[in-house]
Amino acid sequence: MKKNIKNVELEDLQNIMVSLNQPAYRTEQIRQAIFKFKRTSFAQISNLPKNLKDYLEEQFEITSLQIKTVRKSLDGSIKFLFSLEDGNLIESVYMPWYDDTSESIERETLCISSMSGCSVGCEFCATGKLGFKRNLQVSEILEQIFLVEQHLNTKLTNIVFMGMGEPLLNYNNVVQAIEILTDPNYELFSRKKITLSTAGVANKIKQLATTNRPVKLAISLHFTTNILRNQIMPINLSSPLEDLMDAVEIYYKSTKMPITYEYILFAGLNDTDEDVKRLVKIARRVPSRVNIIPFNDISFIRQTNLSKDLKIATKEQIKNFSDKLKENGIVSITRDSFGSDIEAACGQLTLSETKMSVKIKPIN
Ligand code: SAH
Ligand code: SF4
Numbered sequence: 001m002k003k004n005i006k007n008v009e010l011e012d013l014q015n016i017m018v019s020l021n022q023p024a025y026r027t028e029q030i031r032q033a034i035f036k037f038k039r040t041s042f043a044q045i046s047n048l049p050k051n052l053k054d055y056l057e058e059q060f061e062i063t064s065l066q067i068k069t070v071r072k073s074l075d076g077s078i079k080f081l082f083s084l085e086d087g088n089l090i091e092s093v094y095m096p097w098y099d100d101t102s103e104s105i106e107r108e109t110l111c112i113s114s115m116s117g118c119s120v121g122c123e124f125c126a127t128g129k130l131g132f133k134r135n136l137q138v139s140e141i142l143e144q145i146f147l148v149e150q151h152l153n154t155k156l157t158n159i160v161f162m163g164m165g166e167p168l169l170n171y172n173n174v175v176q177a178i179e180i181l182t183d184p185n186y187e188l189f190s191r192k193k194i195t196l197s198t199a200g201v202a203n204k205i206k207q208l209a210t211t212n213r214p215v216k217l218a219i220s221l222h223f224t225t226n227i228l229r230n231q232i233m234p235i236n237l238s239s240p241l242e243d244l245m246d247a248v249e250i251y252y253k254s255t256k257m258p259i260t261y262e263y264i265l266f267a268g269l270n271d272t273d274e275d276v277k278r279l280v281k282i283a284r285r286v287p288s289r290v291n292i293i294p295f296n297d298i299s300f301i302r303q304t305n306l307s308k309d310l311k312i313a314t315k316e317q318i319k320n321f322s323d324k325l326k327e328n329g330i331v332s333i334t335r336d337s338f339g340s341d342i343e344a345a346c347g348q349l350t351l352s353e354t355k356m357s358v359k360i361k362p363i364n
Pocket of ligand 1: 161
């Protein structure tokens with residue numbers, strides 16, 4: 001199988017050009033053609049000599065993802081299911097945000113995956129229930145964006161790492177993809193238009209703070225005690241809340257970008273006044289806001305004892321909780337779930353399209 005040119009690191013491409021007796025500027029010509037102009041074949045790169053194009057064509061491929069299914073939701077969001085070259089599947093969700101008049105689109109966000117499946121295994125998450133297939137390569141991360149733009153003939157404005165997988169456990173490839181996406185030479189995205197969502201890997205958050213162009217950080221907090229987090233989000237066993245909060249503080253101090261906390265409200269589990277108190281304390285530590293997310297039911301998957309306890313909160317319960325946060329001066333917004341009619345929640349479409357290792361509950 002040919003290597004994807006997007007996975008060739010800058011220094012390696014420079015070395016290849018030296019070995020081919022090509023001038024140094026060829027490296028940037030090739031990278032610009034691929035990342036800025038999004039060429040899909042080497043033949044299209046008109047400023048390269050023919051022998052170099054032929055060499056690249058022989059040695060490398062440019063595109064490795066394939067769109068398998070596209071599903072459009074009534075709310076305008078569009079879910080893309082991609083197949084990887086080894087047959088594994090990943091998902092991206094396109095979300096248009098309209099202005100107040102509902103006439104023109106203000107933002108076009110793509111939610112992208114960093115893994116096929118996920119190695120963390122949170123109890124509430126369909127992707128977690130899929131298990132881990134593998135980390136995505138740099139090319140597979142970038143091509144979700146490029147293929148969706150091409151398919152919809154649009155220019156995306158925002159990227160969120162909130163699809164399948166835990167981005168900080170595929171750290172090197174995710175950071176390399178971010179370096180390319182935010183490289184001013186390619187005019188793709190500013191770092192403020194990219195959000196990385198993590199279940200909370202403390203040491204990697206600290207490392208991310210030291211990168212060239214750190215992006216916005218969202219923490220999937222969901223629970224305010226180690227007891228519940230340990231049970232429902234196993235990442236907490238190696239990154240307990242205290243370590244996570246220290247890392248968040250370091251991230252904020254170094255980047256000066258407010259933090260977003262994601263909080264799925266589960267009725268009767270994380271919605272008490274004590275939770276409000278603890279959440280307020282966490283949210284006040286550095287400038288931040290809280291996104292309250294309605295739980296997307298995953299009861300189509302075989303339930304464990306733990307996941308049976310995860311109950312959807314009503315609109316009223318969500319409003320109550322959000323009001324209590326506001327009373328304490330915490331900026332909180334309730335995030336609508338996009339695409340609930342097209343199984344747009346993380347991992348759901350893949351589950352419905354494949355017979356993966358998860359047991360699907362029989363319909364009775
Ligand atoms: N692994 C990263 C990013 C992918 S998950 C993370 O966990 O942050 C993206 C977001 O979807 C996370 O906030 C996650 O907690 C949330 N999520 C997962 N399953 C969900 C469900 N069934 N209902 C609502 N949100 C869910
Ligand atoms: Fe993985 Fe995030 Fe799902 Fe947890 S919520 S299993 S970290 S994708």
